[in-house]
């Protein structure tokens with residue numbers, strides 16, 4: 354059996370980075386930038402007022418000083434003349450500061466009588482003027498690769514970029530397998546349960562930028578699995594769940610290999626997730642996730658999310674970790690790297706007693722996974738452990 358790190362490296366080695374495509378900025382939220390965005394202008398393009406008030410030329414005006422208001426500068430409609438000593442221009446936030454003005458006095462600091470204003474308060478240290486190019490300058494860049502969040506989208510817009518080059522979305526086909534499965538809302542037979550894994554997998558993949566195709570449930574027969582593999586054609590990545598173990602009905606690996614899949618590995622030294630399998634079928638990467646719900650979700654967290662990031666040009670490294678003190682002691686770990694369901698609270702991290710990989714209720718109550726090395730010894734309360742936020 355290979356280690357988790359080795360399995361992740363082998364999956365990454367199967368992947369091909371996705372090509373770039375142009376996308377309208379309004380549709381680019383969450384997409385991964387494939388080419389730098391270059392600012393086409395300075396921001397602000399002119400020295401701009403930071404306040405509603407009066408632009409004056411005397412930067413050192415004192416209480417009692419008076420000015421004649423000679424015009425107005427609004428956002429979008431500046432004042433074309435210039436300001437000299439003893440003069441003021443009524444100005445609003447975002448308006449270009451007129452030539453000759455060196456300070457904007459807040460309107461709260463003056464009284465106005467007709468076209469004459471009198472400074473009533475001592476001036477602030479700041480001039481209330483945003484210099485031209487103070488935010489960014491023409492030629493400044495948003496550097497790829499980078500996932501475009503709200504701040505980056507607004508920055509790209511301000512840089513006057515209507516279209517961006519982003520990595521194509523990975524197309525992920527998800528195939529649940531098993532005679533025991535029916536979809537939520539259907540009526541299960543006496544020996545059946547409701548399929549749940551695809552819902553978590555779909556949500557996780559979509560949150561990572563993928564376009565997901567949910568395939569019909571494949572039954573535990575060669576024919577049904579072959580049909581489902583056929584329906585997966587064209588996907589960049591196929592995720593199967595279930596049928597990965599060693600039972601007589603666990604046919605996913607054998608069918609995939611009969612169809613031509615080259616296997617990269619089968620079985621990983623981890624818990625949950627031991628019967629993980631990966632390979633390549635034509636251009637499609639196939640990852641066979643274990644059927645146990647928690648195992649499939651933990652494997653997606655540890656292997657699939659990094660893979661999707663790597664396909665889009667981001668790092669395929671292990672998910673980021675944090676540390677936290679244990680709220681209660683925990684026994685020694687076995688021979689596999691263990692991802693234990695736990696809850697991080699003010700008292701530290703509480704590892705749940707029940708760690709069976711079928712328990713979705715326990716996973717649902719968890720907000721972290723505690724990652725423990727193989728044969729990690731028993732740990733006392735207060736000792737620091739590594740956690741992954743989920």
Ligand SMILES: Nc1nc2c(c(=O)[nH]1)N[C@H]1C(S)=C(S)[C@@H](COP(=O)(O)OP(=O)(O)OC[C@H]3O[C@@H](n4cnc5c(N)ncnc54)[C@H](O)[C@@H]3O)O[C@H]1N2
Pocket residue numbers: 529530531533534546547548549550551594595596597598599600603625626627628642643644645646648710711
């Ligand atoms: N003799 C051995 N038996 C098992 C081993 C082993 O090493 N030797 N490994 C165990 C481990 S660990 C796991 S994990 C499971 C994985 O088995 P499969 O991937 O073949 O999964 P299934 O048998 O199809 O299902 C396991 C379990 O999960 C339920 N399931 C499956 N798919 C779904 C779904 N889409 N939604 C909800 N629940 C699902 C299924 O009904 C089973 O209860 O094998 C162990 N056995």
Ligand code: MOO
Pocket residue numbers: 623624625626627628643645648710711
């Ligand atoms: O290791 Mo299996 O993936 O727990 O239940």
